[in-house]
Amino acid sequence: MNRQNILRLLEKIKQGTMTPDQGLEALKKLPFEDLGFARVDHHRTIRHGFPEVVFGQGKKPDQVAAIVRSLLSQKSNILITRCDRNTYNRVRRVSSKARYHDDARAVSIVQDSTAYGEGIIHVVCAGTTDIPVAEEAALTARLMGNKVETTFDAGVAGIHRLLSARESLARASVIIAVAGMEGALPSVVGGLFSVPIIAVPSSTGYGSSLGGITALLAMLNSCASNVTVVNIDNGFGAGYVASLINRKRP
Numbered sequence: 001m002n003r004q005n006i007l008r009l010l011e012k013i014k015q016g017t018m019t020p021d022q023g024l025e026a027l028k029k030l031p032f033e034d035l036g037f038a039r040v041d042h043h044r045t046i047r048h049g050f051p052e053v054v055f056g057q058g059k060k061p062d063q064v065a066a067i068v069r070s071l072l073s074q075k076s077n078i079l080i081t082r083c084d085r086n087t088y089n090r091v092r093r094v095s096s097k098a099r100y101h102d103d104a105r106a107v108s109i110v111q112d113s114t115a116y117g118e119g120i121i122h123v124v125c126a127g128t129t130d131i132p133v134a135e136e137a138a139l140t141a142r143l144m145g146n147k148v149e150t151t152f153d154a155g156v157a158g159i160h161r162l163l164s165a166r167e168s169l170a171r172a173s174v175i176i177a178v179a180g181m182e183g184a185l186p187s188v189v190g191g192l193f194s195v196p197i198i199a200v201p202s203s204t205g206y207g208s209s210l211g212g213i214t215a216l217l218a219m220l221n222s223c224a225s226n227v228t229v230v231n232i233d234n235g236f237g238a239g240y241v242a243s244l245i246n247r248k249r250p
Contacts, residue, residue: 033070037063040070049116049247050144051076053236056083056107061090068109069094077143078109081136081236104135104235108143116145117246119173121239123148124165124189126155126179129204133235134178137200140239141176146246156184169193174242178235180204183215190224196245197227198238 009026012018018026033040044052051074054067064080064087071078072095080091081104088100088107097109121141125134131152141148151169154162162185169175175193178200179185186199199222201215208214212232219229230237 035066035070038067040067042070042074045074045076050240050243051078053140053240054078054080056080056087059083059087061087065090065094068098072109072111075111077112078107079140079143079236080107081105081140083107101135101139103132104139105132106136106139108139110143112145114145115147116248117141117147117173117243118248119147119246120171121146121148121174121176121242121246122151122169122172123176123178123239124151124154124162124169124185125177125202126153126181126185127204128153130178130180130202133200133202133233134176136235137176137178137239137242138235140236141243141246144240144243146243154185155179155181156188159188162188166192174198174245176200176235176238176242178202178238179219180212180215181206181209183218186219186227186229187222187224190222190227194226196242197224198242199227199229200235200238201229201232203233 009023013020013023041052056064068078068091091107092098095109099108123134123138138148138150149168151165172195174196175189176198177186177189180202183201186197190197199219201212201219203212216232
């Protein structure tokens with residue numbers, strides 16, 4: 001947030017040359033910070049309620065570190081997805097609060113412990129190989145101020161494992177269901193619980209799973225009406241949308 005721009009905006013409102021509603025709209029469009037290789041959006045929180053998240057894959061560690069340095073001033077939680085320990089080690093030099101999450105393949109920096117969610121987001125995955133995607137979803141939801149519970153390795157091939165978690169799943173306001181292979185888990189979960197189910201197809205499976213396309217198509221064709229679907233392996237997207245659904249309203 002640029003102090004000078006805000007002061008100018010407030011002065012216009014004070015002088016009557018701008019209405020409060022116009023000022024609010026202007027706040028949604030105020031300048032970003034241009035780093036040359038990235039333009040950091042410092043007003044994402046104003047528009048969306050959550051700060052910008054850094055997609056680490058394909059970025060150089062120094063680039064990620066520079067973006068993080070820019071974001072730190074916002075005093076919000078920072079999430080860097082799809083990154084390795086080389087990136088983490090570079091970010092750690094910028095902030096000692098940085099923590100690496102091996103399963104989620106992500107870095108977090110916690111600066112805000114406010115609870116923004118009203119209920120519980122429960123993340124369930126079909127198999128152990130789906131855990132990295134499930135952990136990415138869970139980490140995203142936690143950093144965005146939600147209480148999160150998890151159940152791993154509860155696929156339909158041993159459906160009693162899912163049913164053993166029925167009580168905790170029933171407490172959830174939103175359920176994220178991650179599955180590869182034939183992608184059946186979200187439909188089963190959707191048939192059992194009357195809350196939004198966010199289905200995440202994973203790229204887990206043998207040849208005919210086509211890198212998650214089979215699971216994606218199965219989830220898109222689910223007969224459970226409360227199931228919606230994000231892209232293959234997109235745990236972050238699932239955690240983000242679940243957070244929006246679960247967020248307290250003014």
